[in-house]
Amino acid sequence: MAPSFEQLDPDLDLEDEEIDFSDLREQYEVRMEEGLDAFVVVDGLPKVTPEQKDKLVKFLLRKLTTAGKTTQDNVYMPMNEEGNMSEGFAFVEYETPAQAAAAIKALHGTALDKKHTIAVNKLTDIERYGREGRIEEDYTAPEIPEFHEKEHLRWWLGDPEGRDQFAIYRADNVGVFWNEREDQPEPIVDRLNWTESFVQWSPKGTYLTSVHAQGTQLWGGPTWSRQKRFMHPGVNLVDFSPDERYLTTWSHQPMQVDENHATLTIEEDGKNYIIWDIATGKPLRSFVTLDPPGPRTDTEGNPIKKKLQWPAFKWSADSKYVARMNHGQSVSVYELPRMNLMDKQSVKIEGIVDFEWSPTNPQRDNVRDYEQLFCYWTPEMGSNPAKVGLMSIPSKEVVRTRNLFNVSDAKLHWQSDSAFVCVKVDRHSKSKKSLATNLEIFRVREKGVPVEVVDNIKDTVINFAWEPKGDRFVLITAGEVAVGSAVPPKTAVSFYCPEKAKGTAVGNFKLIRTVEKKNNNAIHWSPSGRFVLVATVLNQASFDLDFWDFDFEGEKEEKEKDLTANLQLMSTQEHYGVTDIEWDPSGRFVATSASVWKHRADNGYKLYTFSGQQLREESLENFKQWAWRPRPERLLSKEEMKNVRKNLREYSRAFEEADSAKRSSADKAVVEGRRRQLEEWLAWREQVVEELVEERRE
Amino acid sequence: QEHQDLLARREVIQKKKESAATAQAARLREEEQRKKVRQQELLAAESERLAQEAKDRDERRVQAERKRVQREETEKQLNELKKGVKGVDVSNIDIDDLDTNRIRMLKLQALEREKNELNDKLRVTGKRIDHLERAYRREEIKHLAEDYAA
Amino acid sequence: MRPILLSGHERALTQVKFSKEGDFIFSVSKDHNVCAWYSANGERFGMYKGHQGALWSVDVDPTTTFLATGGADNTMRLWEVKTGKQLKQWEFPTSIRRVEFSEDGKLLLGVTEKRTGQLSNIYVYDIAQDVNAEQSDEPTLRIVVDELPRVTVAGFSYLNRYIITGHENGCVAQWDAKTGEMIADEYPHEDGASVTDLQWSADRTYFITSSKDKTAKLQDARTLKVLHTYVADTPLNSAAITPEPTNYVILGGGQAAMDVTTTSARQGKFEARFYHKIFEEEVGRVRGHFGPLNYVAVSPDGKCYCSGGEDGYVRVHHFDPPYFDFK
Incomplete structure (x- = not known):
């Protein structure tokens, strides 16, 4: 259990949380008075009995001492007149006024536990304003906007148990x-009708996005208050920039803006996309949807439903650029924060079919200047071969190209550190009949960006995924579909890794193993790499989940000794009707779910460990969506992380103890609860039976 | 008269002779017949003996073949066991004592052991990963205040 | 222990009941048949012939002398258990949804279906305790249920003090069994989710209701207070209380065929579920049926239970010794 005082009194008056002390706060930096400056007043505490007081003081001290030095003797928590309840505030003396000031700065407005937010103020301020009668007896409700700035949007990272959060959208409720x-x-x-279509976390987990007919809203902070609102009537999809500073909203219907609209101007009229500045809540620029290539209607004149490219506006890793492709012609690169078209013109790339930014800042060999890279490909045109290229921005220099022949399709897959980009090339024979796939792997960080052609893979590769933060990958191939067969063809899963090489070099990619006769169609890597869940989703007849380990800590086969992997199937599970799979941000847990958006059977979720051990299973009426809350990059330095690893044994011991204490207290609570239930029941029965005997006698 | 008698006697003798000869011939025939039958019987017995011998030989051969196949099968399974399942010690098992059931048993035991080992290893791995993540996060909390200020 | 399968019905079972001693099981089905079975070995003891329509309800009196049945042919009938002879037939304007004897067997109630122009009525008859006696034509009490929606289930409380009814909107009401006045109405179940069954504790001081809202509730017969709630993951058709000293409730239900997207039995959740009566936790499941469980009943001696399924089978399960160890 999290340290919390909610169990003390469920009816605690929580109004305190909303008291607005902003007027005081404006003052506290100005004033420095005599000896009382080392005192602070902590308000917003739970009200407790004298027995509980010590516990609360100790609990509070843990927090107070993060900002300065004080002891239990220096915390004075007054009781009410009857002496049976504390007043909900405490006086605290720090060693120095500086520490007191630091405490105010660090702790004011922070959460004590999930129900209590504390207000920390200078005693002298309270004295002065109190004396002058500036605090009214009847507290007025705070003004919400002022509160926003005080909320710590990353509060959830401070969970003492280091737990992760997730959102569940089921029926009309969204709960975190x-x-x-x-x-x-x-x-x-948990809120009813929090969203109208779906929820989405921002990439670092700061905001929870709700999507409504009128636009989208961002929520966050310990009180889940609204942080921002973006009016975009009919919005269908949203996308954040990687740094959470910008937001793209899109509606399939062009906007109709009248002159009196609050945030949208005539500029936005008729547009589909708006790119917003999240801080100001203002639109930066808006765009119409570009028609995807190909004819609009089929030969019989019926409109062809085209697959939407999403996101159409793709962000560079550092959010300095956002780019959109004009199919077959060019890429328009816009510079943030002004959203001006770079060099006032789009980058011409004739025939372009697709492009992808490098997901992190690229580190090419011997390139010192700032750059972002994107990879693109163009098909065969006339006698010219198909081409894959890497373009550096802002120079627009093509730093590498490769010619390809007999290309029917290509997909671009960046590795998460931008060390590689794998171009999956589907090739046809001269007769255009049989298909095979080539993997052209660009080693982006190596001198001259060498390209390794991995294999001539028969059958079509239907899925490919790099190991995040690693250099291994998994792919799935599918055989020909038998004509007239309703059953999807059997698939084969192949695992690849580089050979061992000297030093830090990455050896040639080699096939480790292929598992045939599977139905798998989905690859879900743990976000930390190493573990991968190969699954069968959205399939009527099969729904198996294979949990693989690439670095199994057991015996390794002799013939694989030169490979940088020790592949092991950890376990195979089934989740009937599974539609979605999502790893937690740490790669320790994976949630599989069956959403009512896809079918109506057994909607709900299952939670597994990385190795496929099932932890939980819950079926939920009208379950729609599961979303783990992402986390920002670790705030630790390399040195600190090394230290943690070095001392892991000690941490481990502490965690084991904490876990077993938690378990036993939970067990105790269960036993206690049952004992109570049993006693209540027996007492009731005794009474009823007694009365019945009496009545029967009459 | 005497002549008559002589004649008669001769006739009688003749008759006796004849009948003796006939009897002799019959006896001979009979003897021959018996001999023949015996001969046949002997022949039959001999051929039966031969047949039986052949059958026995065949049976022995089949038996041997079966045994060989069985042994081959056992050996194959044992080899599979050696190759397919890690950690089975077959060095001190006499292959002639084995039947397929025992091999299956061995295999099951080995699989069970392998599974337990796998689970043990994964449990250790899982703990380490979990504790490392929690330790990082615990340290991170210290930086949260700075992060908020920033 | 292996279940005993009572096969003989050709269509869905609607209700199954044990005799007081637990030696007989009576079953009614949509196939118009009423059957009696030996619970020990599953042999059929006999059939009660006469009904002309689907049957909805059956009950046996505490002495296993009389059997009452009711169904879609708008009749409620009284039979002699031993001989299969029909002793009485009452006719109504609509079908009979539920029949139940009082705990002393001296009263019998029948619930009629609500249909256009006809309200749900509860009829109570005095039962003469002699198989040769002439049974009365006229009810001693008739409750016209006009303020509440359709009655789905009903029964007599301890000492024939109350009649408790369950309704199609999730309501549970309490009536004075002498005067027919409504005393209280409560809404333990989700609004609009039909109450599908109501079964008594041995002393009839409390009862359990099951509902389409996927829950069953244990309630005090006197106050209608909900004592315990059991949450399942499928709409419930029936709920039974095991006799003390064991503390379980058995729930049965399952998604009706037309609501199930796949035909697989595991999807329909056609299982009898055991919950701890006091701790409200599920303790086990028994599978076997190929369709929803329409009724579950526990033998009054607590030694076995049976379930009647949409699949046309009655399954009788005798409890294994370990069942009695855990309390």
């Missing part, structure tokens, strides 16, 4: 929970 592994998730917030 702490993951409690096999135990019931701990609810944090």
